[in-house]
Amino acid sequence: MLVDSSEPTINPKCTEDQSVSDSQLRMTRTMIPARGTKIHITEVGQGPLLVAIHGIGSSGQSWLPVLRPLAEQFRLVMVDLRGHGKSGKPGAGYLLDDYADDLEAILGYYSEAPRIIGHSLGGLVTVTWAKRHPGTAVGIVLEDMPMLLNNEQVGRLNGWAELAAMSVDEIEAHYRAEYPDWAEDDYRRRAEAMHATDVQVFLELRDRALLGEGLEMADEVRGVTSPICLLYGDVEAGGLISPERAARFAGQAPNITAVNIPGASHSIHRDATDAFLAETFRFFDGLESGLGG
Numbered sequence: 001m002l003v004d005s006s007e008p009t010i011n012p013k014c015t016e017d018q019s020v021s022d023s024q025l026r027m028t029r030t031m032i033p034a035r036g037t038k039i040h041i042t043e044v045g046q047g048p049l050l051v052a053i054h055g056i057g058s059s060g061q062s063w064l065p066v067l068r069p070l071a072e073q074f075r076l077v078m079v080d081l082r083g084h085g086k087s088g089k090p091g092a093g094y095l096l097d098d099y100a101d102d103l104e105a106i107l108g109y110y111s112e113a114p115r116i117i118g119h120s121l122g123g124l125v126t127v128t129w130a131k132r133h134p135g136t137a138v139g140i141v142l143e144d145m146p147m148l149l150n151n152e153q154v155g156r157l158n159g160w161a162e163l164a165a166m167s168v169d170e171i172e173a174h175y176r177a178e179y180p181d182w183a184e185d186d187y188r189r190r191a192e193a194m195h196a197t198d199v200q201v202f203l204e205l206r207d208r209a210l211l212g213e214g215l216e217m218a219d220e221v222r223g224v225t226s227p228i229c230l231l232y233g234d235v236e237a238g239g240l241i242s243p244e245r246a247a248r249f250a251g252q253a254p255n256i257t258a259v260n261i262p263g264a265s266h267s268i269h270r271d272a273t274d275a276f277l278a279e280t281f282r283f284f285d286g287l288e289s290g291l292g293g
Contacts, residue, residue, distance in 0.1 A: 025071055034105040037088030040080040041106060045071030048138070050115045051106065052078045053122030056201065057160055059085030059193045062119070066269050069277050074115070079106065081125070083198040094204040100128040115284060119143040119269065127217060130224045137226040139287045141280055144232050144266050147245040150214035154206055161202035168195045186270070218249045221256065228256045229283040231276065233264030240266055
């Protein structure tokens with residue numbers, strides 16, 4: 001069971017209400033001032049700081065399948081990116097540098113170097129931030145992050161914008177028809193998350209993609225010295241990363257590793273939860289023992 005311990009506040013510091021017990025997790029919900037908006041975060045657990053950043057059209061609630069195991073070992077901070085979830089939705093400002101500015105604002109409230117997990121768009125945001133702070137993060141897990149951003153993504157972004165403009169019921173019906181193998185609880189939760197996403201989130205990235213300025217993440221990660229673990233699924237199951245792309249990414253520096261989760265889709269933490277947790281803990285535990293990266 002999850003228990004909200006407070007209404008949104010501007011103080012993100014840990015309180016006694018955030019304890020983890022066998023029966024329940026106590027969460028603190030916080031609004032962090034950022035450039036031109038406020039960013040909603042949910043904090044739970046105690047231990048080293050771990051910031052989890054969701055993918056496009058989602059929210060911090062996407063981490064519910066792995067919340068308890070992570071919160072039992074870390075002070076877990078789940079972010080709603082700008083334009084998503086309960087965060088502010090300004091009229092503009094939805095490019096990678098904008099999201100990285102928000103991550104910088106969040107981390108400014110904490111006095112320790114973070115561990116970061118970024119799924120999909122969250123991974124792109126994490127790399128963008130890490131380019132500014134090459135060795136600041138203790139360790140970074142990138143979950144099925146797109147390896148290439150170019151005009152090939154225009155159709156997908158247009159489709160998501162159209163989906164976000166629908167009602168929750170319409171989105172849920174679409175998901176049920178498109179993804180019959182999802183867990184029952186996922187349909188409504190993910191429909192609500194998509195509906196809560198500002199359409200400008202998709203349209204600004206689409207417009208940037210239309211300019212033809214490609215972004216190759218294997219090039220972008222050069223110079224980042226924090227240990228990085230790229231987790232990727234299988235393209236046949238819906239993953240975004242081919243083995244060749246993963247190998248090129250990992251080959252950029254000795255601090256980068258790439259781990260395939262056989263049979264996993266794009267949302268590894270949801271569809272291959274045990275494997276995701278095993279690899280994530282292996283990576284972070286290895287950092288403590290000096291074997292990670």
